[in-house]
Amino acid sequence: MKTKILLAILAVVMVGLIAVPWIASYFYIFIFTEILILGLFAASFNLVFGYTGMLSFGHAAFFGIGSYAMALVLIHLEWPFLVSLLASMGAAALLALVIGFFCVRLNEVYFAMLTLAFGMMVFAIAYQWRSVTNGSDGLAGFSLGSFGFGLDLTLGNPAVYYHVVLTIVAIASAVLYVICRSSFGMILRAIRQNPERVSFAGLNVRTYRLVAFVIAGAFAGLAGGLIAPFLRVASPELLHWSMSAEPILMAILGGTGYFLGPFAGAAVFVLLETWITSFTESWMLVLGIILALMVIFFRKGLLGTILDWWMEVKK
Amino acid sequence: MIKTSAKKILVAMTAAATIGAASTSYAEEPIRIGGIYILSGSAATYGEFAQRGINLAVDEINASGGVLGRKIEMEFEDSQGKASVAIQAARKLVYSSGVDALIGLDSSGVAQGLVPTMPELQKPLIITHAATPDATGKLCNSFTYRISVNVAQNMKAAALVASKLDATNWTTIGPDYAFGHQSWEFFGNYLKDIKPDVNLMSETNFPRFGAEDFTPFIDRVMDSDADGVLISVWGGDLVNFVRQANNRGFFDKDFELLFTVGAATEVLSALGDEMPEGVHLSTRYWYDAYDNAVNTHFVKAYIDAYGVPPSYNAEGAYAAIYAYKKAIEAAGNTDGAAIAKALSGMSLDAPNGTITFRKGDNQAMVSPNWGVSGPMNPEYGIRTLMDLQIFDGEEVARSVEETGCKL
Incomplete structure (x- = not known):
């Protein structure tokens, strides 16, 4: 019953987005385009953070290289848009493979610091x-x-581009969701909770982490390819x-425990930024206060808190 | 707490929606102009001084009956000096606030990103500061105009100044983005043309914009064979640079120094007598270089309002508002394409003389000013400019063919 209601709400949101x-x-076409792209970026990050329990401080490297790959391909090769997006994903996945190879060996703060260092290198x-x-x-x-695909779409038209982004993000999210719900995703969750136990069960934790890191990187690259x-x-x-x-920030705002949490976080983040900057230039201060309150009082994030509350009430 | 702010946002949104809806139906609604400047960080004074010039022009125009009987209303957004932020800001101003025209841009990097998107927005943009030649060159379009001096014009003038100096080994210190690199490229090409025996050194110095620490670059130049240095560092960076260069004894060495935007009053006020005497300083507009009624009025009104003489950024922004007034009156309406069309080839009496937006590339034919820093002006606490040269706007400009602009 509850699942049905949730699905119905999701369908209404989807229709609203379309x-x-x-x-x-x-x-608001621009606002929602940005929300969708950043939402995909945050969701890809959450595969590493929320599901596998690795806090990466260098995820923008994959987002950024995706955007550069897109720009370079459009400038020099003039490939069709969809092919260029694959180039973005491929470039990001390759980079994630290299960076991940070194990083997944480390835990906790060392992992975070090494991803930060690699991120800075890519930036430099x-x-x-x-x-x-x-x-x-x-660029x-x-x-x-x-x-x-032989489709005649004017990508320069913001409304057309919004629908293109919506379609691609929806497909990408569905794929990510399937990955998260698969046995592979279950093992990632198990790694988050207790990596020792997973390795005692005979699984190579490092390989699983690396695969998760590369998948997350590829989807971040896709988001980057859309943002350029x-x-x-x-x-x-x-x-x-x-x-x-x-x-x-988006994953924590929305809730890391739910697949759609980062999307909700991206929506809150972008909408608040748009509204608050109309009144004041100190938007980061306001964001900081909101974030501090969220972490202290709503540990499960916005979507997580609402869904948990609703589950409780409906019992 | 959360409830009330949500309510406020809702009220504000409703209000904005109502105003937006109303603006199309009532003629007495104000004409809205969106300003995009750097309003935070190390170059924020430039945005602030542009706002001063704009506010002065808007108050004058509104006090004398407005434009087409309508008042002008400004709305500002912070570009943070980043192209992506400026592009989003422009979309917000056009599609959410419903502005009729745009003005602004402090950074060449921002201009290179935003200018190609102007035809989509279908609103005119007058650039009042950003100097990359590309904006009225290979990236030009029929919606983008520039009222301020560009890098090509100013570097032609710089090369003319440099050609009369004894220095033969030239190098540069400039910010590591379009402006710094293009300044050196254009300066070098023009100087080689005028004086083929000069040596343009391959060791150049491009510190990051907002770098804070310039001493490694200062030391490198002091250790090199250079005897002439083109310095295109600007804004808060230039203030830091000059202070650090003083500490290092950089100005005691016998360099010929050309500061490409050194006579910005923002910088001169901040430095006071720390700006050395006897160096070549340029500005897009020097407040006592022009003897005409518009300038006399502008300088007096500005000093009355703010207590200091106007900077070039204030002047460009002030003149741009008057350019829009004239163009909107010529067009007879506030349609974006119509205003843009009226700007093309239009002449205007600005504080820096009669200026014309050239038809071929939409670049205003304006005159770069070069001088040598002299004794302090005790009244305003800034260096004076001696041996002032006002270069002819047409003479230092590239021909339309050379700009690569095809309109």
Whole structure:
């Protein structure tokens, strides 16, 4: 019964999202595009953090390289959009394989510090390799060509691009969800709770962690590939460690225990940022206060708290 | 607590929605202009001084009957000096606040990102500070105009200044983004043309924008064979740079120094007598360089309001508001494409003389100012500019073909 009601709510949200260009003001097309992309970024991060229990401070490296891959492919090769997205995913997955190879050997704070260090290295490369990445200015001024599949879509039209993003994010989320619910996902959860026990059961914890890290990196790269055409620029701030903090904040805001928690967190984050910056420039201060309150009083995040409360009431 | 703020947001949103809906139906609604400047961080004074110039122009215009009988209303967003933030800010101003026109941009990097998106927004943009030649060059479009001096114009003037100096080995210290790199590139090319025997050194120095510590770069130049240095560091960075260079004895050495935006009054006020005497300083506009009625009025009104002479950023922003007034009156309405079209080829009496937005690339033909730092001006606590040279706007500009702009 409860599952049915939840599914119905999800369906209503989905219909609402599809209808955004017709029911909301034009500006909210941009807001929801950003929410969806950052939501996917945060959800990919949560596979590593919420499911496998590894706190990465370098997840923006994969998001950023995805955006640079997209920009470079669009500028130099002019591939169709969908193929370019695969290039973004591939580049990010490859980078995640290299970084993950070294990082998954370590635990807790050492893992966090090493991911941070690798993230900074990737940032430094993008910042200083001026001939390829255009340095601190980033890559801008690329044009969006065809979509691929022979579909005639004007990607420059924000409403069209929103629906493209919605479709891709929905498919990517479904795939991520299936991964999380599979036996593989169950083992990841077991690793979070007790890695020793998992290895005593005869499973190679390191390999599982590495695979999770690479999958998360690939989906972060996909999100990065979507953000570059949206922002019209791939710039070093997308790779900066402060960008790595955003999915952490979103996952905690929304709730790390539920698959859709990071999406809820991304929605709260972007909407609050938009509204609060209209009144004051000290949006980070307000965010800090909200986050502190969330961590102290609502440990399960917004979505987690609401869902738990609802489960209790309905008993 | 949470409830009341949610309520406030709801009220504000409803109000915004109502205003948005109303603006299309009533002629007496204000004309809205969105300003995008750096309002936080080490270059925030530039945004603040631009706001001063804008507010002065808006108050004057509103006090004398507005534009087409409507008042002008400003709305500002912080670009943080980042292209992605500025692009989102522009979308917010156009689609959420419903502005009729945009003005702003302090950074070349921001301009390179935002300018290509202007045709989508279908609103005109007048750049008042960002100097990358690309904005009115290879990235140009029919919605983007620039009222301030660009890097190409200013570096042509710089090369003319440098060609008369004794220095033969030239290097640069500049911020590590479009502005610093393009300043050096254009300066070098122009100087080589005028004076082929100069040596452009391959060791260049590009500290990060907002770097705080410039001493490694200062030391490197002092240890090199350079006898001429082009310094395109600007804003809070330039203030830090000059202080650190003083400590290192950089100015006691016999370098010929060209500061490409050194005579910004933001910087001169912050430095006072720490800015050395006898170095070449440039600015896009020097407040006592122009003897005309508009400038006399502007400088007096600005000093009355803020107690200090206007900076080039204040002047560019002030003039841009008047440019919009003239263009909107010529167009007869506030349609974005119509305003943009009216700006093309338009001439305007600005504080720095009569300026024209050139038809081929939408770049205003404005005059870079170069001078040599002199004794302190006791009234305002800034260095004076001696041997002031006002370069002809047309003469230092690239031809339309050279800009690579195709409109």
